Amino acid sequence: MNLRVEQRALAQSDQDDVVVLGPNPADTTFETTSTEGAYKILGVRPGLTISVFDMVIGADFAGRFATEPCVAIDFLFEAAGQGWLLDADGERLSSLPYRPGRIYIMAAPKGAVGFYDVPVGTRFKGMDIRVDTTLWQKLGAGDILSSLDEHHSLHIASGNGTWVGVLPVPPQLLAVARALFDSAMVENDDLAFEARALDIVHASINAMRSIQPAATIPPRDRRPLQRARDLMIAELSYPWALDGLAREIGLTQKRLQTGFKAMYGYSVYAFLQEQRLLEARRSIESGEVTVTQAAMNVGYGNPSHFSQLFLRRFGVQPSRLRPSETGKYQEAQAR
Structure with a gap:
């Protein structure tokens, strides 16, 4: 075995x-x-x-x-x-x-x-x-x-x-x-x-x-909204736009925007940014990629902009989370 x-x-x-x-x-x-x-x-x-x-x-x-x-x-x-x-x-x-x-x-x-x-x-x-x-x-x-x-x-x-x-x-x-x-x-x-x-x-x-059931969302919209979430999670690097995503799931942009916010507590773009940053943090902490590669992998072509968003979200620069040769995070070493 x-x-x-x-x-x-x-x-x-x-x-x-x-x-x-x-x-x-x-x-x-x-x-x-x-x-x-x-x-x-x-x-x-x-x-x-x-x-x-x-x-x-x-x-x-x-x-x-x-x-x-x-x-x-x-x-x-x-x-x-x-x-x-x-x-x-x-x-x-x-x-x-x-x-x-x-x-x-x-x-x-x-x-x-x-x-x-x-x-x-x-x-x-x-x-x-x-x-x-x-x-x-x-x-x-x-x-x-x-x-x-x-x-x-x-x-x-x-x-x-x-x-x-x-x-x-x-x-x-x-x-x-x-x-x-x-x-x-x-x-x-x-x-x-x-x-x-x-x-x-x-x-x-x-x-x-x-997080309670979103009772105000029409039942026919729930599955398309779930699909919108899953599509974005599955392809974080894709340059998603509201009009394209709405067409993909078969809803109007307005129904996508209002329904998504009611269902998940985030706007579409805020949700996408949150998932991108979480995935980037995971890959950086694992040591799989550099900070620049992590940014590119989740759809950020400008590493400087990515670092600013990352710092605002997590309170630490992404470079501080890279594992060092000793296996400890650089963030910890800097304290």
């Missing part, structure tokens, strides 16, 4: 065995996989498990998955491919594209089954936080589940009693997620790990509660 799998409970979790709520590579069905890398499943406390993974996908990494009743919060740092929710007969329902830099949340109060397909050679890196429905209720978030339907502004897929959405991506939440991932992979500070995990669950609950 090329995939190194570790499964354990945190020292303070009062668990003898970890109850895995989602997919489990320790299962015998994974024994012959050609996928390489590391996969850790950590029991934080009863009803809360976290999986962290950094894998290069092999030819046989495709198939069904199942989850117990839970709410799942997923951060994808590197990803490609897609998944589908399945109905009771195993037929594919809504599709779910896997994209880096996104926070997905899945509410499956009765459990769920699905199918995934990731291209061979893809680096799949991220983490999966699963909260069972009993703990979710104890955390005071049970009311959120009743507001999740296909008309909710965060919705991207649903079917067979399961709902999937994409949460906003505040940099501070991603920073906590990266710290949690790193601590799971290289450290054994269980108390710090639990604190970060609860911070993420709390922040996710607040984000879901603060």
